[in-house]
Amino acid sequence: MISVPTTNDEHITCLLSQISSIEEPCYVICEPIQDVPINECFPLVEEKIKTDGGRRILGWQIWKGKLLIEAEFHAVWESPDGKYIDITPKALAFSKILFVPDPTAIYEGKQVNNIRINITGNSLVDEFISIHDATFRIENKGDRALQYELCLKGKEAQAHTILTNAKPIIEMMALENLTKNSPCPCGSNKKYKICHGKIFMKVAKNF
Numbered sequence: 451m452i453s454v455p456t457t458n459d460e461h462i463t464c465l466l467s468q469i470s471s472i473e474e475p476c477y478v479i480c481e482p483i484q485d486v487p488i489n490e491c492f493p494l495v496e497e498k499i500k501t502d503g504g505r506r507i508l509g510w511q512i513w514k515g516k517l518l519i520e521a522e523f524h525a526v527w528e529s530p531d532g533k534y535i536d537i538t539p540k541a542l543a544f545s546k547i548l549f550v551p552d553p554t555a556i557y558e559g560k561q562v563n564n565i566r567i568n569i570t571g572n573s574l575v576d577e578f579i580s581i582h583d584a585t586f587r588i589e590n591k592g593d594r595a596l597q598y599e600l601c602l603k604g605k606e607a608q609a610h611t612i613l614t615n616a617k618p619i620i621e622m623m624a625l626e627n628l629t630k631n632s633p634c635p636c637g638s639n640k641k642y643k644i645c646h647g648k649i650f651m652k653v654a655k656n657f
């Protein structure tokens with residue numbers, strides 16, 4: 451379950467150092483527009499400006515889960531009277547988000563990877579992050595970054611499937627405080643790190 455962290459969250463400093471924006475995190479009220487696709491902040495803010503004026507503010511929305519704190523590239527709308535509003539509907543409804551405006555950020559029509567920080571001290575979560583990063587690299591390689599539908603073939607399709615399936619397995623293990631030295635959940639009686647963990651990391655490093 452993800453939540454909106456507080457501005458004084460103990461892990462926020464580390465995340466902010468990775469974002470390197472001169473701006474401070476602030477809360478932005480959510481007033482999602484109805485009957486539009488979720489998470490499509492960039493085209494939605496563009497449309498809003500055409501009808502109601504104001505301007506686009508690029509930055510990062512910050513989420514916290516049990517394993518990670520992460521920053522997701524995001525656009526909010528600044529109304530003509532200078533108020534920041536998050537107009538983009540999300541899978542889960544929040545009354546506000548924690549947002550770091552980033553005046554140096556540029557949106558090129560491409561997906562931007564989340565910045566993820568392991569907050570557990572369990573190195574299994576570092577592997578979880580590597581798998582997210584590898585999946586992102588496959589999904590956004592070359593022209594794919596500009597395409598909406600994902601179309602993969604051969605080795606890349608195979609790797610993508612392995613990594614996508616690995617994510618909930620590793621997440622579940624970490625949430626149960628298991629480590630890379632725990633028995634592999636496949637039931638082989640081998641340690642995870644020399645069984646499926648080894649396979650997952652080999653695939654992740656290849657892409």
Ligand SMILES: [Zn+2]
Pocket residue numbers: 634635636637638642645646647
């Ligand atoms: Zn296994």
